[in-house]
Amino acid sequence: MILEVKNLSKSFGGLKAIKQLNLTVNKGEITGLIGPNGSGKTTFFNVISGLLKPDMGTIIFDGKEVTGLPPHEICRSGIARTFQLTKPFARMPPLENVMVGRIYGCNPAKSMKQAREEAGEILRITGLDRKHVPIAAALGLVDRKRLEIARALATKPKLLLLDEMMAGLNSREIEDVIKLIQDIKDSGVTIILVEHVLKAVLKLSDRIIVLSAGEKIAEGFPHEVITNKKVVEAYLGEEQHYA
Amino acid sequence: MACLHSWKTFLTGAIAVVFLALLPLLADMGDDTMNLLIMLFIYIILAESWNLMGGYTGLYNIGMAAFFGCGVLITHFVLIAGAPLYIAVLGGAVSAVLLAGVIGIPTLKLKGFYFSIATLALAEVLRITVGNLFPRTVWMPSEWFVNFNFIPRYYLSLGMAVITVLIMYILVNSKLGLALFAIRDDEEAAKVSGINVFKYKIIVFFISSFLTGLAGGIYTYYRLSFLPFSQFTPHWTFEPLMAASIGGAGTILGPVLGSILLVVIQDWFSLNLGQAHYIVLGTIFILMVIFSPGGIIQLVNKAYHISGLYKVRKKRNRVELF
Numbered sequence: 001m002i003l004e005v006k007n008l009s010k011s012f013g014g015l016k017a018i019k020q021l022n023l024t025v026n027k028g029e030i031t032g033l034i035g036p037n038g039s040g041k042t043t044f045f046n047v048i049s050g051l052l053k054p055d056m057g058t059i060i061f062d063g064k065e066v067t068g069l070p071p072h073e074i075c076r077s078g079i080a081r082t083f084q085l086t087k088p089f090a091r092m093p094p095l096e097n098v099m100v101g102r103i104y105g106c107n108p109a110k111s112m113k114q115a116r117e118e119a120g121e122i123l124r125i126t127g128l129d130r131k132h133v134p135i136a137a138a139l140g141l142v143d144r145k146r147l148e149i150a151r152a153l154a155t156k157p158k159l160l161l162l163d164e165m166m167a168g169l170n171s172r173e174i175e176d177v178i179k180l181i182q183d184i185k186d187s188g189v190t191i192i193l194v195e196h197v198l199k200a201v202l203k204l205s206d207r208i209i210v211l212s213a214g215e216k217i218a219e220g221f222p223h224e225v226i227t228n229k230k231v232v233e234a235y236l237g238e239e240q241h242y243a
Numbered sequence: 244m245a246c247l248h249s250w251k252t253f254l255t256g257a258i259a260v261v262f263l264a265l266l267p268l269l270a271d272m273g274d275d276t277m278n279l280l281i282m283l284f285i286y287i288i289l290a291e292s293w294n295l296m297g298g299y300t301g302l303y304n305i306g307m308a309a310f311f312g313c314g315v316l317i318t319h320f321v322l323i324a325g326a327p328l329y330i331a332v333l334g335g336a337v338s339a340v341l342l343a344g345v346i347g348i349p350t351l352k353l354k355g356f357y358f359s360i361a362t363l364a365l366a367e368v369l370r371i372t373v374g375n376l377f378p379r380t381v382w383m384p385s386e387w388f389v390n391f392n393f394i395p396r397y398y399l400s401l402g403m404a405v406i407t408v409l410i411m412y413i414l415v416n417s418k419l420g421l422a423l424f425a426i427r428d429d430e431e432a433a434k435v436s437g438i439n440v441f442k443y444k445i446i447v448f449f450i451s452s453f454l455t456g457l458a459g460g461i462y463t464y465y466r467l468s469f470l471p472f473s474q475f476t477p478h479w480t481f482e483p484l485m486a487a488s489i490g491g492a493g494t495i496l497g498p499v500l501g502s503i504l505l506v507v508i509q510d511w512f513s514l515n516l517g518q519a520h521y522i523v524l525g526t527i528f529i530l531m532v533i534f535s536p537g538g539i540i541q542l543v544n545k546a547y548h549i550s551g552l553y554k555v556r557k558k559r560n561r562v563e564l565f
Contacts, residue, residue: 049435050434050435051431051434071435072435072438074435075435075436075437081435083431089424090428090429091428092424092425092428099421100422100425100437101437104422108437112416112421151432151436154436155436
């Protein structure tokens with residue numbers, strides 16, 4: 001168990017985005033986090049990565065409590081994330097985007113030179129090494145998503161939070177990203193995957209947790225979860241019986 | 244993006260510096276040229292220190308006058324008290340840093356433009372306060388005027404301008420520089436990549452204010468007498484800002500080019516237009532923002548591309564700075 005979340009709550013004014021959430025993530029697994037729009041998935045990521053402070057509850061990562069720490073400390077303790085709406089360092093070249101993670105993340109590179117080499121290697125793993133663009137703003141959507149992953153990997157995380165990597169990609173690109181995520185898992189990184197593309201979640205996840213309106217409504221192996229009555233209701237609405 | 248070969252730029256820069264250093268030895272330049280060059284060097288320091296925040300970190304300091312004026316005043320009074328020059332100038336720079344701490348620590352934690360507003364307000368508050376405290380022109384003792392010599396002032400300002408440009412070069416190629424660019428481009432992404440955003444903003448604000456205060460100290464040493472509040476007028480904020488932006492904010496050479504243009508324009512129009520040179524400068528600034536947001540540097544690069552001198556270098560993976 002690498003991440004343990006107890007009684008986590010977060011509200012925005014009167015809106016309870018996350019209510020009393022309890023969940024655990026096993027080391028080395030891919031945990032799929034699914035749910036309809038507005039069910040609190042991205043808020044959950046924002047709280048875990050420290051961009052938002054939880055109202056209540058505790059987050060225990062790798063045996064240490066990280067609740068309420070600032071984002072850079074959470075990053076250095078080994079949690080990295082990507083953003084659904086990609087946030088590249090637009091005016092820097094892709095290589096320097098990745099170097100940021102290498103220099104300021106977990107066990108940082110000693111020198112700029114070492115960071116440059118290691119960042120180059122990460123670009124190769126994520127399939128960006130052939131993109132000769134002067135600045136990251138010149139990358140297309142799929143490459144920006146790859147860059148998000150590359151920058152997150154560069155911080156040498158133990159836990160990687162992937163926020164809707166597949167959104168907006170075509171089926172060929174989705175295949176590529178699935179393979180990339182599988183490779184990252186094989187390298188020993190635990191992953192939480194927020195995703196709407198169910199095909200990808202089912203293929204990748206070892207376990208799935210379903211959120212609806214900020215609450216956990218189901219969890220288990222992929223195929224038992226998607227046939228769960230509550231989950232179907234959350235996505236499609238309750239079955240109506242007409243007399 | 245810029246594309247001049249950096250070693251060529253370095254060589255040109257080194258030749259220019261050597262030339263400027265030898266100039267007073269080779270020829271008697273006359274007071275006008277001396278005044279012009281000393282002001283140019285002071286503007287280069289100011290424009291670069293604005294550039295460090297506005298161009299590289301995305302923090303818009305629109306109250307530089309506060310830190311410049313602080314450097315000017317403190318240096319003046321420390322000099323009057325009889326301290327040696329280097330102590331006085333350093334004192335001016337350090338007091339500017341203290342001022343930066345006072346305004347930076349509460350405002351740099353906030354998102355958005357609070358920092359800009361706070362710096363502008365600080366400069367205006369100081370302008371009025373200083374104007375009330377010291378309503379008359381302050382003077383150095385009379386023997387300073389009798390023994391006035393341009394040469395040490397020329398070398399001090401030239402040396403500091405060169406050191407400033409070198410500091411900028413070292414900073415933007417360092418780990419710190421990487422953090423600054425990241426903060427400029429996306430603060431949230433910088434935070435989750437392990438960067439302590441507040442810490443680096445404060446560091447860069449301190450460095451920038453130190454350089455601004457230093458420029459103020461040199462100005463005091465060069466001017467000998469001045470009206471205290473006039474060092475706090477928005478003039479001292481917006482001329483460096485315009486010099487940096489017209490030249491090319493976010494590049495090292497841009498603010499130098501912008502400062503040269505600024506000083507030359509000031510000089511050309513000072514006889515027939517006086518303070519109305521702002522009209523000319525403002526027009527250039529607006530045209531630049533519309534047609535070439537990257538400043539003169541961007542124009543030069545475009546011309547370079549069109550003329551076909553530019554060769555794509557495949558291994559070029561770093562930010563080009565010149």
